[in-house]
Amino acid sequence: MVMMKRRLVLNCLLSWAVLGSFSSISFAASDDPVEFVLNASNAILDKIRKDPKLHQADPEKVRELVDHYILPTVDFVMMTRMAVGPAWRKANNGEREALVNGFEELLMSVYSGGLSSVKNQSAYARPTRNKPEGKQAVVRTLLKNNGSADLAIDYRLYRNRENKWKIIDVNIEGIWLVENYRSQFAGILSNGGIPALIESLNKQAKNHQIKK
Amino acid sequence: MKVQFKHALLVCTLLLLGGCANIPNNAGENQADPWEKMNRHTFMFNTVLDETLIRPVAVSYEMVTPEPVRNGVSNMVDNLASPASAINSGLQGKGQRAVKSTFRFLVNSTFGVFGIFDVADAIGIPAHHEDFGQTLGVWGVPTGPYLVLPFFGPTTTRDIWRYPAAFYTRPVAYIDHDSFVRDFSIFTLETVDVRYRILKVDHMYRNAMDPYIAVRDGYLQMRESVVYDGEIPESEMHLTELPLEEE
Numbered sequence: 001m002v003m004m005k006r007r008l009v010l011n012c013l014l015s016w017a018v019l020g021s022f023s024s025i026s027f028a029a030s031d032d033p034v035e036f037v038l039n040a041s042n043a044i045l046d047k048i049r050k051d052p053k054l055h056q057a058d059p060e061k062v063r064e065l066v067d068h069y070i071l072p073t074v075d076f077v078m079m080t081r082m083a084v085g086p087a088w089r090k091a092n093n094g095e096r097e098a099l100v101n102g103f104e105e106l107l108m109s110v111y112s113g114g115l116s117s118v119k120n121q122s123a124y125a126r127p128t129r130n131k132p133e134g135k136q137a138v139v140r141t142l143l144k145n146n147g148s149a150d151l152a153i154d155y156r157l158y159r160n161r162e163n164k165w166k167i168i169d170v171n172i173e174g175i176w177l178v179e180n181y182r183s184q185f186a187g188i189l190s191n192g193g194i195p196a197l198i199e200s201l202n203k204q205a206k207n208h209q210i211k212k
Numbered sequence: 213m214k215v216q217f218k219h220a221l222l223v224c225t226l227l228l229l230g231g232c233a234n235i236p237n238n239a240g241e242n243q244a245d246p247w248e249k250m251n252r253h254t255f256m257f258n259t260v261l262d263e264t265l266i267r268p269v270a271v272s273y274e275m276v277t278p279e280p281v282r283n284g285v286s287n288m289v290d291n292l293a294s295p296a297s298a299i300n301s302g303l304q305g306k307g308q309r310a311v312k313s314t315f316r317f318l319v320n321s322t323f324g325v326f327g328i329f330d331v332a333d334a335i336g337i338p339a340h341h342e343d344f345g346q347t348l349g350v351w352g353v354p355t356g357p358y359l360v361l362p363f364f365g366p367t368t369t370r371d372i373w374r375y376p377a378a379f380y381t382r383p384v385a386y387i388d389h390d391s392f393v394r395d396f397s398i399f400t401l402e403t404v405d406v407r408y409r410i411l412k413v414d415h416m417y418r419n420a421m422d423p424y425i426a427v428r429d430g431y432l433q434m435r436e437s438v439v440y441d442g443e444i445p446e447s448e449m450h451l452t453e454l455p456l457e458e459e
Contacts, residue, residue, distance in 0.1 A: 078454070081455050082452050082454065082455075085452075088455070106419060106421075109415075109419050110415065110416055110419045112415075113414075113415025113416065113418075113419070114412075114415070117412055126443075128443070135456070136454070138446055138449070140443075149339075152442050156451065158454055158456075168454070169451075173434060173437070173442075174433055174434035174435075174436070174437030174438065174442065174444075175429075175430040175433050175434050175437075176433065176451070179429075179433075179451070179452060180426055180429050180430055180433075181421070182452060183425050183426075183429045184420060184421040184422040184425045184426055185421065187236055187238070187422055187425060188421065188422070190237075190238055191236060191237065200421055201421075204419070204421060
């Protein structure tokens with residue numbers, strides 16, 4: 001009886017592992033925001049560790065990682081709307097698309113810069129008194145670093161229309177990334193409006209390409 | 213190196229005379245930053261100082277020293293700050309942390325050979341940094357206006373008190389003879405170590421649309437967070453409300 005139970009557990013574990021390796025986005029399924037964030041970040045860390053090209057921020061590989069691993073977990077449109085603020089309402093569809101693309105490009109460039117520091121870290125939940133209620137949650141994690149200081153990383157999530165959790169902001173050691181861009185955008189928007197912001201985003205993307 | 217330094221001096225002087233920082237029309241309207249105009253000039257000065265002198269030194273330091281040496285230096289720099297952390301933990305009523313920081317200092321200064329090895333961390337007492345700015349924050353002193361200091365960088369009228377406090381709580385202040393060479397060497401080493409440690413986040417800075425605002429808001433958020441020891445309650449986070457209803 002005990003043996004059978006053990007075998008059952010083992011089988012379950014095995015099939016789960018096999019399934020997991022086939023469907024890259026299996027981690028996106030969890031309905032618990034903490035579990036969702038931890039599974040996603042550990043899967044992504046693992047992927048980066050195993051791929052030396054990704055480690056060196058090879059642009060094609062980063063694109064692939066973003067499309068298959070990161071896009072299913074985040075909501076770029078919501079992130080852009082947060083960063084642009086009230087001016088979003090005045091933007092037409094073409095401008096909105098340009099804003100989302102420009103901001104995605106910018107965030108990807110921030111993200112690529114961090115890839116080389118991925119070593120043997122793994123993500124753990126940090127104890128918290130905050131309880132995820134309703135449609136929004138802040139998940140607190142700790143990136144444990146063997147040898148050097150641990151990194152506190154928080155994620156802000158919301159439930160989208162399909163009722164799935166999506167990451168909409170990341171906090172590294174106390175600083176919210178999208179909120180930070182929101183203040184930077186506000187200055188540009190107050191001077192030149194939406195067209196100026198789109199232009200700056202494009203200029204930024206070009207700068208980045210030259211530096212590489 | 214010498215040429216680079218001369219170059220830096222020249223650029224700095226030019227900046228001080230000319231002041232070519234880009235000042236937006238709405239400078240100073242942000243309540244947290246009434247001195248934005250002056251701050252932007254100082255920020256520009258610091259940026260040039262960093263690009264021409266401090267960053268190149270930190271980059272060369274990373275190139276010529278092996279990682280264990282750099283870690284040893286970082287540990288030593290941290291160790292020199294742990295008496296201050298102990299005192300500030302005590303002032304904030306965090307007794308256990310005060311004891312732990314004191315113990316860390318004693319263990320690392322002796323068994324860790326002047327703090328080169330973080331023995332205390334290995335036996336399960338991790339570092340915990342507290343400075344006098346955080347203490348004032350815990351006591352309820354408001355952040356005050358944002359201020360950019362030449363060389364030292366971002367601070368506020370509250371956080372600026374951490375500098376004199378740190379100066380009088382550093383262990384070398386209690387060695388019975390003064391030595392300018394010793395103090396200057398420690399200061400140089402600390403500066404290079406700090407800059408080396410943040411080389412890893414340079415790409416974030418380079419991806420900023422307005423580096424001044426990115427650093428200002430980042431600094432203010434980060435300081436607010438450390439006053440709560442990184443566990444800031446959601447009610448104090450001041451997160452942007454999500455545009456969920458509108459379409």
